[in-house]
Amino acid sequence: MKLGIFGFGVVGQGLYHVLQQSNSIQAEIEKFCIKDITKPRSLDKALFTDDKNELLHNDKIDVIVELIDDAEAAFEIVKEAMNRGKHVVSANKKMIAEHLEELLELQRKNKVSLLYEGSCCASIPIIRNLEEYYDNDLMTSLEGIFNGSTNFILTKMINESASYENVLKEAQDLGFAESDPTLDVEGIDARYKLCILLYHAFGLITNPDELFTLGITKINTFDIEFAQKNNYEIKLIARGKKVGDFIDATVLPTFVHQSSILAQTKNEYNAVILESAFSESQFLYGKGAGDKPTGSAVLSDISALGYGYRYEYKKASRTNNFALHEDFEMKVYVRFKDQHPNESDFIEVVEKYSGPDGNYWIGYVSRQKMKDAKWLEIPDLNVIALG
């Protein structure tokens, strides 16, 4: 295989590194395309260009590897590569989640393969497992920690009392955070991954904006003390669950008991728990961010192209058209200062606490009410899901 690689940042360099150390793959790098040709690089200048057509129009290149941090530019690159009959490997969850239907059509029309294992939970081989291992078993739910940076931040805030700002900076310096970290901390990155996995698990295509999502930016020391007193960790949990003919899917900061398997998933590690009818509960665990872990997932896709692998998306053709549903009841902790949430939005409030440092209510609320609630926007009000 001759590879044309877009991007030489965290993941591009990680891929270069793992390719150099893996002697089983018959793949050669023809060229890298990057954005800024004047930046100093660790490799020979002749290997770089800023002209995308040098890769896309090069007939010697049969595989385009897309590892850039601009989803719109990435979609144009991937579209043109596939229309030119090239196979593509990408780690760009935003691009894939936002253009899934068009990408499916481009694969069908051009009879090429698009593989993107690195886009979901980096080193965890979740997509190929959903495609192959869970091919015949009836999936009932998938849930887990899908974002390495937020898990790193929450681990350090809860276990080491680190400040949010300092630990976000550390996650960025270590290459775990997205170029735009709001995608991580607002839960949007995890939502893109959930969107992709819902298609491979249940055949459900959904617009990422439809998935109810809350981030971790409003978590404060009051919430952390509540977690510590009650033997909880706080984790950003993405979840998709089959309920009748519907899928209940959310990304929410969640109190998980310290004894639970997800609470043991710390720092930049990710985890996925899969439930299915016959194999029952299974747990996948691995590094969810970083240069070499993500590079290794990309390498595994390149290797799979070597034996003609493509996703067959079997669930989509087999399932009975699941739809997303919002009318589910959820148990939440709502912490606030002066302005409280609207009590009539709750099905039931089961606990109320009031103290000098803050107040909280614990209660049951319908998801739809929650989605529409204006009080969610109160700056010093925070919501965390409870088990």
Ligand SMILES: NC(=O)c1ccc[n+]([C@@H]2O[C@H](COP(=O)([O-])OP(=O)(O)OC[C@H]3O[C@@H](n4cnc5c(N)ncnc54)[C@H](OP(=O)(O)O)[C@@H]3O)[C@@H](O)[C@H]2O)c1
């Ligand atoms: N970092 C992780 O842990 C991780 C994990 C899983 C998935 N991902 C995904 O992998 C992708 C890359 O992430 P990253 O962390 O490696 O980003 P990054 O370190 O910011 O690097 C981005 C690279 O893309 C290049 N680039 C940007 N726009 C371009 C364009 N229009 N044409 C050509 N090159 C362009 C940049 O060029 P210059 O070098 O000239 O600036 C840079 O080399 C993203 O989609 C991200 O979501 C990242």
